[in-house]
Amino acid sequence: MSRIVHVVKDDCTSCSLCADTHPQYFRLDSDDLAETHNNGANVNNAEIPDGDIAKVQESIDDCPGECIKWKD
Secondary structure, three states: OOEEEEEOHHHOOOOOHHHHHOOOOEEEOOOOOEEEOEOOEOOOOEEEOHHHHHHHHHHHHHOOOOOEEEEO
């Protein structure tokens, strides 16, 4: 079962840790704020397959702004 992840941009510190670690799911927008994506689609509403959920959870746990969230 996949999960959906997004970034609360108001809380983003622009550290780029998530984008540097997992560029397949995170990138910085034109304002240097993180957002999620799937190959450029599903912007800030990225679907994460089962096999990568633990990797994305690490980004959530390591985020200094605590702005990466799973959608329920």
